[in-house]
Amino acid sequence: MSKENKFETNAIHVGNRPDPSTGAISPPIHLTSTYVQDGIGQNKGFDYSRGTNPTRERLEKNIAALEGGYDAIAFSSGMAATTALLQHLKQGDHIIISRNVYGGTYRMTTQVLSNHGLKFDFVDTTDTQNIKDAIKPETKWVFIETPTNPMLEVTDIAAVSSICKEGNIKFAVDNTFMSPFGQRPIEQGADCVMHSSTKFIGGHSDVLGGVLVAKDKELADKLHFIQKSGGAIPSPFDAWLLLRSVKTLGMRVQKASDNAMVIAKYFEANSKIAKTIYPGLESHPQNSISKKQQITPHGDIIFGSMVSIVFHSKSEMEDFIKKINLFSLAESLGGVESLMSVPYFMTHADVPEDVKAEMDLVPELLRLAVGVEHIDDLIADIENALS
Numbered sequence: 567m568s569k570e571n572k573f574e575t576n577a578i579h580v581g582n583r584p585d586p587s588t589g590a591i592s593p594p595i596h597l598t599s600t601y602v603q604d605g606i607g608q609n610k611g612f613d614y615s616r617g618t619n620p621t622r623e624r625l626e627k628n629i630a631a632l633e634g635g636y637d638a639i640a641f642s643s644g645m646a647a648t649t650a651l652l653q654h655l656k657q658g659d660h661i662i663i664s665r666n667v668y669g670g671t672y673r674m675t676t677q678v679l680s681n682h683g684l685k686f687d688f689v690d691t692t693d694t695q696n697i698k699d700a701i702k703p704e705t706k707w708v709f710i711e712t713p714t715n716p717m718l719e720v721t722d723i724a725a726v727s728s729i730c731k732e733g734n735i736k737f738a739v740d741n742t743f744m745s746p747f748g749q750r751p752i753e754q755g756a757d758c759v760m761h762s763s764t765k766f767i768g769g770h771s772d773v774l775g776g777v778l779v780a781k782d783k784e785l786a787d788k789l790h791f792i793q794k795s796g797g798a799i800p801s802p803f804d805a806w807l808l809l810r811s812v813k814t815l816g817m818r819v820q821k822a823s824d825n826a827m828v829i830a831k832y833f834e835a836n837s838k839i840a841k842t843i844y845p846g847l848e849s850h851p852q853n854s855i856s857k858k859q860q861i862t863p864h865g866d867i868i869f870g871s872m873v874s875i876v877f878h879s880k881s882e883m884e885d886f887i888k889k890i891n892l893f894s895l896a897e898s899l900g901g902v903e904s905l906m907s908v909p910y911f912m913t914h915a916d917v918p919e920d921v922k923a924e925m926d927l928v929p930e931l932l933r934l935a936v937g938v939e940h941i942d943d944l945i946a947d948i949e950n951a952l953s
């Protein structure tokens with residue numbers, strides 16, 4: 567089915583065929599830890615739910631189809647997925663990571679995995695020469711986030727892919743900010759895609775999850791092995807919630823991105839805002855790269871629903887946060903409701919001050935995760951909060 571049908575059809579039908587035993591249109595949630603075996607070594611493809619579970623498998627098939635990968639491997643959170651990817655490496659292996667990566671990824675790599683012998687270098691991957699310069703004989707993976715959180719820096723996926731291919735290095739992309747509707751890195755040469763499915767895939771701010779999509783069987787097998795061995799799996803109920811939510815992914819992402827474009831233009835034209843960062847604005851330094859790689863399955867350019875703005879002072883930002891109604895002050899993004907956060911003190915609290923300074927992350931930066939409310943209401947609310 568996945569090959570012939572379009573994205574929205576696959577989002578609804580792959581992994582979601584009606585239950586053959588009852589005809590239930592919504593497939594059952596297999597809340598079971600174990601499976602009765604017909605005899606020693608004879609089972610129906612399932613033996614213990616840490617290893618495999620029918621509901622989780624449905625979700626994995628669905629996301630793999632949307633990203634165009636060989637298989638997907640689901641985890642209990644985005645961080646569990648990133649950790650699992652890095653856990654299949656060995657002591658002494660070197661990994662190059664985007665400097666402006668999600669704060670939790672920075673914390674996991676610098677404060678946990680580096681104690682286990684993995685070596686990391688954080689570079690500004692918007693300039694791909696920095697990747698070339700950082701490559702060592704022991705470099706095994708390049709891990710980028712594009713657009714990044716919260717500076718919305720964009721890295722050229724196809725360019726990084728050719729550098730990696732030349733050096734026989736594997737390449738992973740954290741695609742959380744675009745979702746498979748807005749960007750499909752495997753089509754552009756990545757070996758692995760990572761998602762915090764807590765965000766757009768979940769879409770309703772009610773579930774945590776993570777997923778890795780492997781381009782080929784060899785990597786998929788290694789990652790399933792880590793999934794089974796480490797056990798950081800989503801519960802069947804969480805897997806079902808994600809499978810339910812992904813059905814509307816395309817329309818949610820399109821609507822939120824359309825809203826974000828209007829909002830970004832509004833901020834850019836307003837003198838009360840010192841700086842507006844949005845990949846869809848001509849003023850964004852990587853606007854042309856976004857136009858090249860942030861493409862919907864239907865060939866339209868899409869810029870995503872994240873907008874970062876910098877106020878002239880922290881007190882003006884605090885005033886805005888107090889006055890605004892429809893944007894709630896909360897970490898996370900990708901839900902139907904609009905959220906806002908101050909990354910300097912929230913998501914990126916664990917990133918050292920000098921690293922934040924290097925990436926221009928200032929205390930006056932407010933990150934908006936635009937939802938799918940009516941744009942007139944969002945603009946009226948912003949207008950009122952700025953007045």
Ligand SMILES: Cc1ncc(COP(=O)(O)O)c(C=O)c1O
Nearest residue numbers: 643644645668715742762764775
């Ligand atoms: C870009 C990005 N990657 C990874 C993560 C981690 O995901 P989770 O919170 O599901 O562990 C987040 C969370 O905000 C994120 O924004």
